[in-house]
Amino acid sequence: xxxxxxxxxxxxxxxxxxxxxxxxxxxxxxxxxxxxxxxxxxxxxxxxxxxxxxxxxxxxxxxxxxxxxxxxxxxxxxxxxxxxxxxxxxxxxxxxxxxxxxxxxxxxxxxxxxxxxxxxxxxxxxxxxxxxxxxxxxxxxxxxxxxxxxxxxxxxxxxxxxxxxxxxxxxxxxxxxxxxxxxxxxxxxxxxx
Amino acid sequence: xxxxxxxxxxxxxxxxxxxxxxxxxxxxxxxxxxxxxxxxxxxxxxxxxxxxxxxxxxxxxxxxxxxxxxxxxxxxxxxxxxxxxxxxxxxxxxxxxxxxxxxxxxxxxxxxxxxxxxxxxxxxxxxxxxxxxxxxxxxxxxxxxxxxxxxxxxxxxxxxxxxxxxxxxxxxxxxxxxxxxxxxxxxxxxxxxxxxxxxxxxxxxxxxxxxxxx
Numbered sequence: 146x147x148x149x150x151x152x153x154x155x156x157x158x159x160x161x162x163x164x165x166x167x168x169x170x171x172x173x174x175x176x177x178x179x180x181x182x183x184x185x186x187x188x189x190x191x192x193x194x195x196x197x198x199x200x201x202x203x204x205x206x207x208x209x210x211x212x213x214x215x216x217x218x219x220x221x222x223x224x225x226x227x228x229x230x231x232x233x234x235x236x237x238x239x240x241x242x243x244x245x246x247x248x249x250x251x252x253x254x255x256x257x258x259x260x261x262x263x264x265x266x267x268x269x270x271x272x273x274x275x276x277x278x279x280x281x282x283x284x285x286x287x288x289x290x291x292x293x294x295x296x297x298x299x300x301x302x303x304x305x306x307x308x309x310x311x312x313x314x315x316x317x318x319x320x321x322x323x324x325x326x327x328x329x330x331x332x333x334x335x336x337x338x
Numbered sequence: 339x340x341x342x343x344x345x346x347x348x349x350x351x352x353x354x355x356x357x358x359x360x361x362x363x364x365x366x367x368x369x370x371x372x373x374x375x376x377x378x379x380x381x382x383x384x385x386x387x388x389x390x391x392x393x394x395x396x397x398x399x400x401x402x403x404x405x406x407x408x409x410x411x412x413x414x415x416x417x418x419x420x421x422x423x424x425x426x427x428x429x430x431x432x433x434x435x436x437x438x439x440x441x442x443x444x445x446x447x448x449x450x451x452x453x454x455x456x457x458x459x460x461x462x463x464x465x466x467x468x469x470x471x472x473x474x475x476x477x478x479x480x481x482x483x484x485x486x487x488x489x490x491x492x493x494x495x496x497x498x499x500x501x502x503x504x505x506x507x508x509x510x511x512x513x514x515x516x517x518x519x520x521x522x523x524x525x526x527x528x529x530x531x532x533x534x535x536x537x538x539x540x541x542x543x544x545x546x547x548x549x550x551x552x
């Protein structure tokens with residue numbers, strides 16, 4: 146993978162979109178994409194938490210695990226760091242920024258078990274990103290997620306009004322819509338080598 | 339399916355296969371299901387890994403359930419599950435490096451698979467060790483079968499042949515449709531299968547056997 150920051154941004158948002166090609170974070174994608182408003186809240190919460198998680202797990206991995214030669218503990222350490230971070234963010238927002246807390250509120254605890262957060266920490270290690278690259282990847286990845294979520298919620302609001310065969314109501318039609326979106330995103334592949 | 343009493347041990351084993359199938363009925367654990375179901379080999383590997391973790395965590399959590407304080411049970415579950423995933427990940431790196439490479443980051447991501455956490459919270463924490471073991475085996479097999487179903491459709495349409503551990507099971511003189519191996523194929527196959535199951539459910543039982551949660 147190319148190392149330039151621009152390549153990371155375009156790659157994370159369009160070419161290897163977290164939902165549509167990597168399949169990370171499908172549960173919130175199908176769970177909160179019924180209406181546009183919650184989709185925006187979820188998207189913002191994910192951008193906020195994942196960026197922090199990307200930076201913090203990068204620091205923990207490179208400043209703690211590597212010097213101590215205990216990289217094999219990365220799974221346990223990452224998941225604990227992420228769970229603690231989410232708790233901390235929630236407490237902090239509740240105390241200092243009630244507006245943001247009310248906007249993101251219920252989505253924050255859900256994010257702990259979101260594949261994206263752990264996925265981004267593991268991908269940073271796998272690709273061997275530097276600190277700046279991890280930061281940029283940590284912003285671009287969830288932006289791609291939020292984009293797909295927003296597009297999907299717009300389509301699903303329209304779907305509510307249209308006639309769908311009985312067996313396909315609800316989730317099945319959502320999967321087929323996602324498949325068509327994913328096919329559209331395939332057109333971006335080849336931009337970045 | 340034969341009518342079974344909902345309390346017996348057999349029910350705990352069998353419910354994961356059809357009535358409460360984790361993928362098609364409760365719609366949990368989607369990320370690995372869609373990402374790695376490109377070939378039968380990958381599906382079998384992921385199914386086995388997830389079943390091992392599910393079995394280990396269910397037995398362990400059920401064994402310590404009376405000693406676990408209610409308030410900090412979730413961090414305890416996470417540590418137990420993450421430990422078993424680490425074991426699986428290290429074993430796969432040592433003995434099946436090719437499979438480990440094919441599954442990539444989806445092996446460590448078993449930690450955040452909702453199926454395993456869901457079973458720990460909803461079942462193992464409330465039931466004894468024997469029932470939890472049977473529940474884990476049933477859910478694990480149900481998960482593996484779902485993966486095999488999706489991946490056999492995708493592999494067959496996408497490559498024109500079905501292979502398992504290097505042996506060709508079926509090959510057909512059809513033009514392979516690459517799109518089924520790529521990401522859109524996964525979502526399409528999953529959507530069509532969910533539609534099919536919903537259709538069968540609507541026809542067979544007036545009262546749905548399991549509700550689809552989003």
